[in-house]
Amino acid sequence: MTLQKLFITDIADSGAGIAWRQAAGRSVRVFVPGGLPGDVLEARLMPGPAGSHSLSARPERFLQRSPSRREKPFCPQACVCGGCPLAALSYPAQLDFKRRRLAELFRDIVPEGLIRPVLGLEPGERPVRNKALLHFAGRSEALSVGLYAPGSHRVLDQTARCPQCPAWMGETALAVAQAGAKLGLGAWDERRLEGALRALLMRDAGEGGRLAALVTGEKLSAQALSRIREAMRSAGVTSASVCVNSEPGNAPLRGEMTPILGDGSVRVSLCGLGFRVRPETFLQVNPLQTPRLYDLALSLAQIRPQDRVLDLYCGVGTLTLLAARQAREAFGVEIVRASVEEAERNAEANGIRSARFACGPAAGILPEIARAGFSPRIVIADPPRKGLEAGVAEAISALRPEKVVYIACGPGALARDCRRFAQLGYRVSALCPVDLFPETLHVETVALMSRVEGK
Numbered sequence: 001m002t003l004q005k006l007f008i009t010d011i012a013d014s015g016a017g018i019a020w021r022q023a024a025g026r027s028v029r030v031f032v033p034g035g036l037p038g039d040v041l042e043a044r045l046m047p048g049p050a051g052s053h054s055l056s057a058r059p060e061r062f063l064q065r066s067p068s069r070r071e072k073p074f075c076p077q078a079c080v081c082g083g084c085p086l087a088a089l090s091y092p093a094q095l096d097f098k099r100r101r102l103a104e105l106f107r108d109i110v111p112e113g114l115i116r117p118v119l120g121l122e123p124g125e126r127p128v129r130n131k132a133l134l135h136f137a138g139r140s141e142a143l144s145v146g147l148y149a150p151g152s153h154r155v156l157d158q159t160a161r162c163p164q165c166p167a168w169m170g171e172t173a174l175a176v177a178q179a180g181a182k183l184g185l186g187a188w189d190e191r192r193l194e195g196a197l198r199a200l201l202m203r204d205a206g207e208g209g210r211l212a213a214l215v216t217g218e219k220l221s222a223q224a225l226s227r228i229r230e231a232m233r234s235a236g237v238t239s240a241s242v243c244v245n246s247e248p249g250n251a252p253l254r255g256e257m258t259p260i261l262g263d264g265s266v267r268v269s270l271c272g273l274g275f276r277v278r279p280e281t282f283l284q285v286n287p288l289q290t291p292r293l294y295d296l297a298l299s300l301a302q303i304r305p306q307d308r309v310l311d312l313y314c315g316v317g318t319l320t321l322l323a324a325r326q327a328r329e330a331f332g333v334e335i336v337r338a339s340v341e342e343a344e345r346n347a348e349a350n351g352i353r354s355a356r357f358a359c360g361p362a363a364g365i366l367p368e369i370a371r372a373g374f375s376p377r378i379v380i381a382d383p384p385r386k387g388l389e390a391g392v393a394e395a396i397s398a399l400r401p402e403k404v405v406y407i408a409c410g411p412g413a414l415a416r417d418c419r420r421f422a423q424l425g426y427r428v429s430a431l432c433p434v435d436l437f438p439e440t441l442h443v444e445t446v447a448l449m450s451r452v453e454g455k
């Protein structure tokens, strides 16, 4: 393990700094955890991941600190939990980094001039999240709760309280763990497929309530549920459910949710409308930036009163209902049944009659929409990170919308899908990044695509 002077020039997807080193006449990439572009440091070189030509390095001493390095990282636990890999980088440098990343990904399809600056937090605003998903570990004598370590299922101590989340979430998690320990309950063991406490999802809806959903590996007694409910209530939870999931896998929120406090839902206000959400329905996690994201998407869509709008991957109908307020009709498509139920309920509760919803995969519903003669001038699509399923871009273009407003949390999949749309006669006319996930490497992006005349 030799000591080397390294100049950090970039950040990898893992959050580690990247430096380059000349060896045997070629450039070798060196990953340096904790390094930021502009840092110069001495580090011990180690072999990189098996089968790769790259190296890793452990920093020993800073020779020069990056001018973009914060005096104090946003969170002292950031490098432990791995959730905020950019926490040591100043906020303007984070936004600049995200825009450069996007420009690289779209170099061959979108001229630099069409990429807007990242829409970031306003001065003085702090990063906030309305959702936490924590896991339990250990036997009842040593029960702990917190986040998983990066790339593993090892629960990290001291991570139940996240500075981005409202304080009641950490209090609730610790109170549930304490109640569980007193009841003699241990954590779910995913190797043996046994144990009681598995995961805890929490959502904050501000004045609309505080939601908790406990996932257990086995059915709990009425007495245990009553103690856990009291622990949640005293920590500030207003609505709670439990579900039993003893199946292996990475998605703990499976199984029927049974309310144990309130009706198991909360109501979120967004852009002047109210939306009921449940543990199993989707909701954007950043309460400050989500209304800005939606306003941006709608301003790009330029909806006219006579327009029909199709909103694919619509969740609980947030954008569908916001679009329906401006359009003649809006149609939302979503695969999760609970979300469609809430979307219909949300339309009614907001007095919106011009919205309809269908439940199913976008690829399956689009041909039905075409057969029914629904011809939207605007299609909004907000798919999961992996982007559009096979055939969806083709099915959208078969409806011949003038505009496609594509909202993406996975910029790589967005670039792939924009290339597909280009072959189908659509050109990107604006690419607008939004910082929905401050302190992380993620960036949300809204692409406006317009049909090229004559295509």
Ligand SMILES: C[S@@+](CC[C@H](N)C(=O)[O-])C[C@H]1O[C@@H](n2cnc3c(N)ncnc32)[C@H](O)[C@@H]1O
Pocket: 282, 283, 284, 312, 313, 314, 315, 316, 318, 319, 333, 334, 335, 336, 339, 360, 361, 362, 363, 382, 383, 384, 389
């Ligand atoms: C990124 S979320 C967007 C939700 C909504 N636009 C919002 O802002 O709240 C993606 C949604 O797509 C849904 N979904 C995932 N795969 C789908 C598919 N194949 N067809 C339709 N919806 C799908 C998910 O359940 C989720 O609600």
